[in-house]
Amino acid sequence: MTNKISQYTRNRYKMEATSSSSAGAGSVITVNLPSGGGIIDLASFKWVINDASAVKSGSTTGTYYAKLPNNVQSLISRVDVFCNGVAINQAFAEYNSGFQMLKLIRGTQDRDQSFDKCVQNSALTDDLASDTNKRFVMCDWLGLIGGETSTRFLDTSLVGTIQIRITLAGNEVLVPAYNFNGNLSYSARDPADIPSTDNGTVQGASLSYSVKDFYFTIDTVSLDPMYQMMLREQIARNGMLEVNFLAYYSFLKDGITASADTMNWSLSTQSLQKVYCAWRDKDYQLASHLATDLTTLGAIGRSYVPNFNTFQNFENGSDWRGQLTLNSVSYPQYALTTPEACADCAYAIDRVGMNATGNLIGSLDAYKGALFVWPFRFDHPSGGCMSRGEDVGLMSGANTQGTNAAMAIRTSGHTATNRSAYVLCQTQGTLLIGAGQAVSVRN
Numbered sequence: 518m519t520n521k522i523s524q525y526t527r528n529r530y531k532m533e534a535t536s537s538s539s540a541g542a543g544s545v546i547t548v549n550l551p552s553g554g555g556i557i558d559l560a561s562f563k564w565v566i567n568d569a570s571a572v573k574s575g576s577t578t579g580t581y582y583a584k585l586p587n588n589v590q591s592l593i594s595r596v597d598v599f600c601n602g603v604a605i606n607q608a609f610a611e612y613n614s615g616f617q618m619l620k621l622i623r624g625t626q627d628r629d630q631s632f633d634k635c636v637q638n639s640a641l642t643d644d645l646a647s648d649t650n651k652r653f654v655m656c657d658w659l660g661l662i663g664g665e666t667s668t669r670f671l672d673t674s675l676v677g678t679i680q681i682r683i684t685l686a687g688n689e690v691l692v693p694a695y696n697f698n699g700n701l702s703y704s705a706r707d708p709a710d711i712p713s714t715d716n717g718t719v720q721g722a723s724l725s726y727s728v729k730d731f732y733f734t735i736d737t738v739s740l741d742p743m744y745q746m747m748l749r750e751q752i753a754r755n756g757m758l759e760v761n762f763l764a765y766y767s768f769l770k771d772g773i774t775a776s777a778d779t780m781n782w783s784l785s786t787q788s789l790q791k792v793y794c795a796w797r798d799k800d801y802q803l804a805s806h807l808a809t810d811l812t813t814l815g816a817i818g819r820s821y822v823p824n825f826n827t828f829q830n831f832e833n834g835s836d837w838r839g840q841l842t843l844n845s846v847s848y849p850q851y852a853l854t855t856p857e858a859c860a861d862c863a864y865a866i867d868r869v870g871m872n873a874t875g876n877l878i879g880s881l882d883a884y885k886g887a888l889f890v891w892p893f894r895f896d897h898p899s900g901g902c903m904s905r906g907e908d909v910g911l912m913s914g915a916n917t918q919g920t921n922a923a924m925a926i927r928t929s930g931h932t933a934t935n936r937s938a939y940v941l942c943q944t945q946g947t948l949l950i951g952a953g954q955a956v957s958v959r960n
Contacts, residue, residue, distance in 0.1 A: 526739040529561070531732050539729045542687045548733045550679040556672050556745075557679075560664030561736035564589075564655040564683075568729040571648045571691055575723035579707030580696040582647040583724040586823045589638045589653045590616040592728070595684035598661050600956045601677035605948060606660050607960070609767040613686055615941045616659060617826040618793050618890050622862040622876045626818050629877055641692060641808065641821050645701055661948070665763035667910035670738060672745060675758070677954040681733075689802045691724040692823045703808040703821040717798075717824065722805040757951045761909045763790075764946040764960060770938040771799065776833065777929035780938050785921040786960055788914035788945035790896040791865060792841060794926050795828035795889050799935040809887045816888070817879035828889040828939075830855060836930030841893050843915065843924050848893055852929070858891045859884050865892035891926075912945050 535547045550557060569592075571583035586592070591613045598605040609615060624633075633639035636654040657663065662681060673679065695702045712720045752758055768782040773796070800806065806824040830837055838852035853861075859881060868874060878884045895915040899908030915922070926940065947959040 522740065524739070524741045527736060529734055529736050531734050533732050538731060539727065540685055541727045542685055542725065544685045546683040546685070548681050548683075550673065550681070550735055551737060552673050552678040555674075555737040556670050556740065558664075558670055558736040558738060559662060559666055560669050561734070562658060562662050562664075563734045564731065565734060566651075566653045566655070566728050566731045568731075569648070569651040569653055569726070570729075571724060571726045573647055573693070573722060573724055575721045577707070577719060577721045578709035579719075581710075581719055581722050582645065582694045582696070582701075583726070584641055584692040584694050584703075585638060585648045585651060585726060586690045586692060586825065587639055587641050587819065587821075588613075588617060588620065588633075588826075589655045590657065591690045591823070591826065592686050592726070593683055594686040596658070596660070596662070597682040597684075599680045599682075600948070601954055603956045603958065605762075605956075605958055606764055606946070607766060609765045609941070610769060611767060611939070612659070613690065614826065614939055615765055615767055616657075618795060618828065618939075618941055619659070620657075621828075621878060621888050621890050622866060622892065624877045625874050626877060626879075630818055640819055641694075641703060641823075643701055645696055645699075660764060661762045665909055667761035671760070672748060674745065675748065675752075675950050675954065676948075676956050685728075687802075687804075688725050689804045689806070690823060690825050691726055691804070692808050692821075693719045693722050693724060693805050695719075704810040706807065716800050716803060717806050718800075718803050719805045719807070724805055752950065752952055757949045760948040760950065761912060761945050762948060763909055764944050766942045766944065768940040768942070773936050773938060774933055776931050776933060777927075778931070778938075779925050779927045780940065781923065781925045782940065783921050783923050784942055784944075785917055785919070786914075786942075786944040787916055787918055787947070788896070788912045789917055789922070789942060790894070790914040790945060791943040792893040792895075792924070793941040793943070794839075794841075794891040794938065796831055796936045796938050797827060797829065798824070799937055801825055801827065801937060811879075811883055811887055814883040814886050815880035816883035818877060822887050827887045829886055829936075830858075830889045830891070830928075831931045831934050831936055832885055833930050833932045837928065838930050839891060839926065839928045841924065841926050843895075843917075844920065844922055852927075855885060856881065861892050861894075862890055865894045867898050909945065914945060
């Protein structure tokens, strides 16, 4: 017996931004998805950029170039999604930082060094010139528009106009590159361009960027009219349709200098799936800052990572220990070590067993010094004990509604380096679709 879908067709649509087709640091780009009653494939949403350029200005002794950061997602600081004017996601601070953390453990070396390198700029360029007229296609997104939903296909006739607002990041995400005797270096400077109090920047250099000639695309499908009739019948019978999606919340703490520290925050959600933690140098937002050389840390794949996305745990020798608490309950029941936190980068996303795929962390030194992510999981694996990846349809995370859960990470064994903490909470929200394109959200 064979399966068959009747009257199935597929097409792709191009959407222009309602704002200007040229943007730079801090700009807001707005785009409306097709709303003519079609069924959109949420996993197909793309941002096509035909001209991305970085410019170096200012006065320096050495010769420097302006480079765009690895991962085109690094150019985005915030993403807002609206359905019929209703905010679907709570946009979280530093979208680019959250994306980088997740990619470190969700990504794989083969994709990062092939497809992502071709179209999503996963690696810094190595030519002796500033990045100009670069072409990218941003395919990977977080949340509803990234297809992180319990259903990949959404009938727009039920929800009305879907609007996406993208806020671009500041110039601090750009990377200076130095012409060192005819060789490109992301970690060297002319001695005359080192600030008197060395903060890792190139004194006198000013970097900026622009994106031009861009548009967005999304695929739509058409099915037998019976499908849409069944959806409306379900709304009439049950009052609404429910679509689960991943929602993210971020929390930051600056000015940490002690070897032991506690960071507190609170969150109310119907399903807390995972928590990711990391630290960065206090100067991570400084413009014209040198990149981190991963080759000195035994990493594989990428050679450099921009300062803005250099995540560390600032371990003093082998002394680092960490633990999370949720309403005074400790996770785990003891303070774990750095290698245990690294091992959880696979376990937290169900990459278990010797046949599981790897991630972007190539050595323990690289993990500690530039690619650090400390994950906790509160949800249950789906599809049996050997499942893989995220199942947004299953809701099993910690329910903190009504309690506004008090959470904290307690760590010790840090160096005295002044640092900033970044915490990303992955939760499940529910899009509630009622009659007459009535839309609401339960978080």
